[in-house]
Amino acid sequence: MEIETKDVEHLANLARIVVSDSEKEVLRHDLGEILTYVSQVKEVTATLGEKQVGRLHNVMRPDENPHAAESFTEDLVAAAPARDGNRVLVKKIL
Amino acid sequence: MDISTLTIKKAHDLLVKKEITARELAEQFLKVAHDTADLNAYREIFDDALCAADEAQKIIDAGKATMLTGIPLAFKDNILIKGKIAGASSKMLENYRASYDAGVTTKLRNAGAIFLGRTNMDEFAMGSSTENSAYGVTKNPHDKSRVPGGSSGGSAAALAAGTVLGSLGSDTGGSIRQPAAFCGVVGLKPTYGTVSRSGLIAMASSLDQIGPLTKTVEDSEILFDAMRGHDPLDSTSYPDEFQRPTYKKPKVIGVPVDFVHMKGVDPRVLKNFEDSIEKMKKIGYEIREISLPSLAHGLAVYYILMPAEVSSNLARLDGIRYGYHADGANLLEDYARSRGEGFGRETRRRILLGTYVLSSGYYDAYYGRARAVQELLRTDLEKAFEGVDIIATPTTPTAAFKIGEKADDPLQMYLADIFTVPVNIAGVPAISIPSGFVEEEGVKLPLGLQFIGPSFGEAALFAAGKDFENARGF
Numbered sequence: 001m002e003i004e005t006k007d008v009e010h011l012a013n014l015a016r017i018v019v020s021d022s023e024k025e026v027l028r029h030d031l032g033e034i035l036t037y038v039s040q041v042k043e044v045t046a047t048l049g050e051k052q053v054g055r056l057h058n059v060m061r062p063d064e065n066p067h068a069a070e071s072f073t074e075d076l077v078a079a080a081p082a083r084d085g086n087r088v089l090v091k092k093i094l
Numbered sequence: 095m096d097i098s099t100l101t102i103k104k105a106h107d108l109l110v111k112k113e114i115t116a117r118e119l120a121e122q123f124l125k126v127a128h129d130t131a132d133l134n135a136y137r138e139i140f141d142d143a144l145c146a147a148d149e150a151q152k153i154i155d156a157g158k159a160t161m162l163t164g165i166p167l168a169f170k171d172n173i174l175i176k177g178k179i180a181g182a183s184s185k186m187l188e189n190y191r192a193s194y195d196a197g198v199t200t201k202l203r204n205a206g207a208i209f210l211g212r213t214n215m216d217e218f219a220m221g222s223s224t225e226n227s228a229y230g231v232t233k234n235p236h237d238k239s240r241v242p243g244g245s246s247g248g249s250a251a252a253l254a255a256g257t258v259l260g261s262l263g264s265d266t267g268g269s270i271r272q273p274a275a276f277c278g279v280v281g282l283k284p285t286y287g288t289v290s291r292s293g294l295i296a297m298a299s300s301l302d303q304i305g306p307l308t309k310t311v312e313d314s315e316i317l318f319d320a321m322r323g324h325d326p327l328d329s330t331s332y333p334d335e336f337q338r339p340t341y342k343k344p345k346v347i348g349v350p351v352d353f354v355h356m357k358g359v360d361p362r363v364l365k366n367f368e369d370s371i372e373k374m375k376k377i378g379y380e381i382r383e384i385s386l387p388s389l390a391h392g393l394a395v396y397y398i399l400m401p402a403e404v405s406s407n408l409a410r411l412d413g414i415r416y417g418y419h420a421d422g423a424n425l426l427e428d429y430a431r432s433r434g435e436g437f438g439r440e441t442r443r444r445i446l447l448g449t450y451v452l453s454s455g456y457y458d459a460y461y462g463r464a465r466a467v468q469e470l471l472r473t474d475l476e477k478a479f480e481g482v483d484i485i486a487t488p489t490t491p492t493a494a495f496k497i498g499e500k501a502d503d504p505l506q507m508y509l510a511d512i513f514t515v516p517v518n519i520a521g522v523p524a525i526s527i528p529s530g531f532v533e534e535e536g537v538k539l540p541l542g543l544q545f546i547g548p549s550f551g552e553a554a555l556f557a558a559g560k561d562f563e564n565a566r567g568f
Contacts (some may be wrong), residue, residue: 011446014453015405016412016426018434019442030504031447037505038394038451041463044470059329075193081419090414091425 001035003028097122098256102165102313105259109154109164116164120147120208123166127257133233135252137171139211150206161316163206168252168261171212172219174293175199182295183227184217186411186418186436196293197325198304205320210258213248217438219264219297221245222272222510225501226440237537240494243273250277253307260308260317264294266301267396268514271526274307275489275542278528281307282314285549286521287332290325298403301518311559336550344554347374348384348482358509359491362532363541367488370529370543373565384478388471392516398451398464405448472520479548484558487513489526489542513544523547525555527562
């Protein structure tokens with residue numbers, strides 16, 4: 001599986017991760033090797049015919065018994081790198 | 095008293111007979127933990143362990159002790175204990191303090207267990223050697239130049255070094271069983287959904303499962319029984335009626351011969367495996383050769399499904415709500431720099447891999463097909479369990495490898511999990527039990543025998559495991 005440097009850059013961009021130039025080269029090589037290995041699933045499924053359907057279903061919790069307001073607020077906001085009162089502080093996006 | 099020969103069961107007996115107090119017991123284990131600090135098994139030894147021991151003593155004195163009251167345990171660094179740091183051995187969560195207890199934490203706390211500390215691991219449980227920890231590798235107590243396995247390497251080493259009587263790990267592709275084999279202890283990966291994942295820092299949610307590392311199979315059963323059970327806070331946890339199947343003593347052991355003899359397995363591992371199977375035969379088990387070709391594809395399925403889930407689960411770590419933050423010129427740069435600097439090399443690699451297999455145009459070719467092979471593997475195993483009660487393989491293809499030996503070759507590192515990964519792909523339970531040693535440079539390195547059971551078949555694993563412990567001859 002041939003992976004190019006621009007593919008690595010695109011993936012890093014999608015994943016929101018800064019990757020150094022030296023690491024891009026390592027990743028290009030590693031991702032290519034790993035993708036070649038996992039591509040065996042294509043040969044295995046080539047003979048499978050009909051697409052297999054999973055056996056999973058969603059499990060939802062009943063929408064009831066809400067916890068008291070603000071019982072977790074301090075713990076959760078305290079974990080934020082920057083806060084303003086009871087709000088998490090972020091840079092403006094507009 | 096020599097605490098190195100104690101098990102959970104033996105320590106419990108001493109505690110309830112008042113031959114030792116919970117504080118005395120905890121003090122002795124804490125001393126060993128401090129004396130073996132060079133192993134780097136712990137991220138932190140808790141300073142409130144002795145207070146917890148005093149509380150446990152009150153329960154014992156009141157005659158209300160459970161099997162785990164006063165028993166010192168170590169937690170992997172990805173299981174939440176309210177008020178304590180749970181860092182997943184990542185720079186990203188270095189200062190993250192848990193705001194609630196994990197499901198297993200609540201259960202073990204209520205049972206009166208002592209939490210001695212949190213153990214080192216591969217960052218976010220990604221690895222097979224603990225070399226991916228942001229805080230340095232853990233050393234194998236049997237040979238300090240070798241890895242303890244991973245990702246629960248700290249938990250395995252902490253136990254093997256005698257610092258606790260049991261420890262908790264999490265197993266996504268072998269992360270309990272492989273380090274258990276490398277360190278010479280028992281490791282159990284329960285059936286998916288039997289132990290709550292609430293409060294376990296998620297790696298690949300459809301595969302992750304918390305389980306115990308212990309010295310004996312009996313102790314493994316004690317810890318599993320204390321941790322199992324439905325939890326409404328984990329929507330993938332099974333209702334309790336699933337968890338108590340009618341118990342049938344296992345008699346027939348299936349050996350997937352082609353799978354076990356695949357390329358890259360150390361001949362000494364194979365010899366040890368065959369000797370172990372022979373011992374089970376001698377005590378009355380029937381051995382049946384079976385063919386399970388889909389098992390060999392488990393690792394390929396794993397390296398598609400797992401990174402896909404990793405890339406999704408770790409998207410929440412953006413440097414805004416909690417965890418490591420690096421400042422950029424704008425919000426997008428804040429994200430990318432926080433993630434680039436907060437995550438280690440292997441974590442970045444797997445996130446990119448997951449991003450690739452989920453991206454438009456590749457989703458069907460990789461993720462979709464991997465799910466189809468997963469279904470094939472599950473069906474094949476279900477069929478196999480119609481003819482045999484349990485399946486046996488070696489736990490690992492080799493004994494513990496040298497620190498640094500595979501660090502620069504991710505694919506070689508991934509192959510260390512070839513025997514354990516299919517179990518997670520199928521969701522079934524498996525246990526690794528010490529089965530002997532190989533000698534390298536004059537040092538005896540432990541090996542493990544893996545028993546795989548059908549879903550909810552832990553009882554069969556414990557029964558066969560105890561028989562093997564009696565038969566193995568050490």
